[in-house]
Amino acid sequence: MTQVTEHFYDLPLYYDIAFDWDASDEVAILEHVFTEHADGEVLRVLEPACGTGRLLRALAAQGYAMTGYDLNQPMVDFAQRHTPGNVVVVQADMTSATFDEPFDAALCPINSLGHLITDENIAAHLRCTGESLRKGGVYVIQLSSVYEDLTEFEPEQWTTIRDGVTVDLTWEVVAEDVDTRLAHHRSKLVVDHGDDHYEYTEDHTMRVWTYDDIKRLVADCGCFELVAIYGEEHEPIDLDTEITGETGNLYYVLKRSPAGRG
Numbered sequence: 001m002t003q004v005t006e007h008f009y010d011l012p013l014y015y016d017i018a019f020d021w022d023a024s025d026e027v028a029i030l031e032h033v034f035t036e037h038a039d040g041e042v043l044r045v046l047e048p049a050c051g052t053g054r055l056l057r058a059l060a061a062q063g064y065a066m067t068g069y070d071l072n073q074p075m076v077d078f079a080q081r082h083t084p085g086n087v088v089v090v091q092a093d094m095t096s097a098t099f100d101e102p103f104d105a106a107l108c109p110i111n112s113l114g115h116l117i118t119d120e121n122i123a124a125h126l127r128c129t130g131e132s133l134r135k136g137g138v139y140v141i142q143l144s145s146v147y148e149d150l151t152e153f154e155p156e157q158w159t160t161i162r163d164g165v166t167v168d169l170t171w172e173v174v175a176e177d178v179d180t181r182l183a184h185h186r187s188k189l190v191v192d193h194g195d196d197h198y199e200y201t202e203d204h205t206m207r208v209w210t211y212d213d214i215k216r217l218v219a220d221c222g223c224f225e226l227v228a229i230y231g232e233e234h235e236p237i238d239l240d241t242e243i244t245g246e247t248g249n250l251y252y253v254l255k256r257s258p259a260g261r262g
């Protein structure tokens with residue numbers, strides 16, 4: 001057995017296999033949001049923290065002109081090699097990435113924004129993403145909020161086999177502290193690749209959100225308005241709902257307000 005010393009995000013092949021689920025459900029809610037909430041047609045789409053590019057591929061296949069960026073160079077290299085030639089992938093940071101030509105929409109699925117821990121970094125991300133979208137464009141962020149009772153949350157575990165490589169991933173929210181707004185997540189990766197067996201456990205410090213945080217940070221950034229929320233079954237959620245982790249991993253629709261570029 002080999003103990004993998006790299007971080008999970010430095011292992012793009014195994015990440016890509018573990019997250020190689022059918023993306024049609026995610027594409028459906030994103031296309032619904034583009035149609036319902038963006039002004040005008042959505043053609044150019046940005047994905048901050050795009051990882052290995054699984055949604056860049058899925059949305060490019062629907063005809064969108066996709067650009068993605070990620071902080072981790074191994075993720076960027078993998079995504080560049082495994083997306084169609086018209087997809088742009090660059091290395092950039094969520095707190096500062098800007099682009100010359102504005103996009104019609106952006107997306108940040110599966111809690112990736114939780115990697116930005118402080119209000120300052122989240123505000124910086126909202127501002128630079130707002131600057132990268134045209135007026136009337138939308139930014140779709142998928143987030144879960146702090147749990148009322150974390151003990152009810154079961155670790156998520158799944159196994160994926162691709163091209164003879166078996167990847168078993170367990171993702172657990174170990175603790176959440178609403179006072180510090182920090183959560184402790186743990187991922188355990190077990191890989192069988194040819195004759196090699198790898199096991200690796202990594203602890204991640206992530207942001208804990210309250211719904212009030214989300215509303216405040218969006219209102220304060222000056223370039224987005226929260227216009228809709230959708231649940232995991234794509235059901236609309238009233239903006240006045242008391243949202244907690246138990247409400248689900250929700251899609252927040254931010255619309256680029258007139259104050260920004262474009």
Ligand SMILES: C[S@@+](CC[C@H](N)C(=O)[O-])C[C@H]1O[C@@H](n2cnc3c(N)ncnc32)[C@H](O)[C@@H]1O
Pocket residue numbers: 009019048049050051052053054055069070071072075092093094095108109110111112115116
């Ligand atoms: C859970 S993965 C999500 C990848 C992809 N969006 C998906 O849905 O499969 C989170 C990604 O966030 C990236 N990341 C973390 N902090 C970042 C930052 N400050 N700027 C850009 N990317 C970041 C990681 O490298 C990782 O690829």
